[in-house]
Structures are given as C-alpha cells and as structure tokens.
Amino acid sequence: MSPVPLRERIEAAGRTGWSGFGLFHKDLIEARQTIGLSTLGAILRDNGMKHVEFEFLTDWWAEGAARAESDRIRTHMFECAGELGVQTIKVSSDLSPTPRPSDQYIEHFALLARDAERHGVRVALEFMPMAHPRTVRGAADIVRKAGERAGGLCIDIWHVNRAGTSYEEMTAAVDPDMVFVVELNDAASAPEGTLWEDTVNSRRYCGDGDFDVPKFVAAILSTGYRGHWGVEIISASHRRTPVEDGLRLAHDAAIRSLDDAHDLTRVGGAATP
16 A cells, blocks of 8 residues: 555646556555545546556456455456446456466456456456566467457556567567557666566666667557556655655656657658547
8 A cells, every 4th residue: 555645646646747547456445444436536537537447456367265355356346446437457467486277367367357348347467577477478368369358458568578578579469459558667678686576666767767668659559559558667766756756757757758659650651640
C-alpha cells in the first residue's frame, strides 16, 4: 500500500496532466472500508481520470487454497470494476520457480477471460522475463490459443527489453486486436541486481535510460494499437520524490517520448492519427 492517501494521489495525478489511474486490489479494499466506491468513482471523475485499470490478479492458473484466494479476489475485482466503470484488469504471469504445462495456462486463461466478459471487463496477461510466460511470444501464444475476445496482452517495455526481445520480434508475435494495455518506462541497458530488484528499484523516467522508448511506441503503433499509454515507474528514487513532483516528471518525460515516436512514424509521409 502507498503511504499516500488515495484521494491525495488521484488529485495530484489530475493536477499534473494525467487522464488515467491504476488501482491495486488493496486500494479497493481500503476505499470500500473508508470512503466507499461511489465516492472513489466521483473523485476519479472529478479529477479527469477517464481510464482506470485494476491489477494484479495472480494464481488464476493454480489449484487448492491459492486458487480459492485468487477466485475470491477475482470476484471482488469484477464487482468493483462494474461500480467504477473499469474496462481492463491486469493479470500476472506465473512467478513460481517451476512452470505448469502450457495447456494449463491456456485452459485457465480462457476460463478467466470468459468470466471477465460475463462481467463486462477484459483481462490483460502481463508476461515477465522472470516468470512464465517470460516473453511476448509466449504470452501471445497463450492468448491466441485461449481464443477469447476478452483476453489480451499487457506489454511493458521493461519486460520486452529484459527478455531480450527486439521490437521487430515483438510486433511479429502479436495479432492486431491482442494488445489491451501498454506501459512505458526506461532503464539502464543491463539489470541493476537481480531482475526482480531491477524491476522494483531501478526503473527510470522515459528518456533517462538506455531503452529506445520512441522506437518502442512506434512499433506498438504499427500493430494497430490506438489505446491509451500507461506509465509505470517503479524505483527507489521515484518513491523518495514528493508525489506531485514525481507524477509531473513521469508525465512530461512520457509525453516527450510519445511526441518523438510520432515524429518517427511520419518518416516517408506516414503520419499517425
């Protein structure tokens, strides 16, 4: 949980130019126990948050007690999504050391996506280089074989780069309607510590690292994606920055990268929408 109250975070996001906000399940629990979901919805609307996403459902592929807890959280997220008008929920890949058979992920992702569609939402599978699936190709294979229109992908530039996937390989792996969520950030060319330490402590603002963020954005646009852009800066230095300052830095850096990407797509006269 963030030490900063939810209302304060949302209002700071509104003042610094954001039009979307992400909520963890613990945020939802806190909101229900304190201000109520209707008040939370009003705060989001009053501060211009047109795009709201939930995360991070885990163990949707599991069995026993882990699956029972996952299903409980799933049900709560679906209920809250309906009340807040949320379209997409991000779901985790498998961080356990031993992967399950691929058919197990495919079967349970299909079931999850069908359940999501019955509740009027979508689920976006986020692959991670230290999990299963670890690449965009592996995650796209699960989504494709599951074959459910409410099941798609979350593509985070950090995960693409740390998995050693080129942007050309990324675009070749996905179908045009498969990408539900895209997340931007930056980092050093090599991980700082383990992959887990790097992903939670060393991400940077767009343009402050060694990733080619504009090229990544242009590659995503080439798939036909025209959704909103998420920005996920998870780092020790960002956490030490006052909330409003950090939000403004992250916003302005991402806008510069998006502008640079649109300039790239105009080469040869092919302007983006």
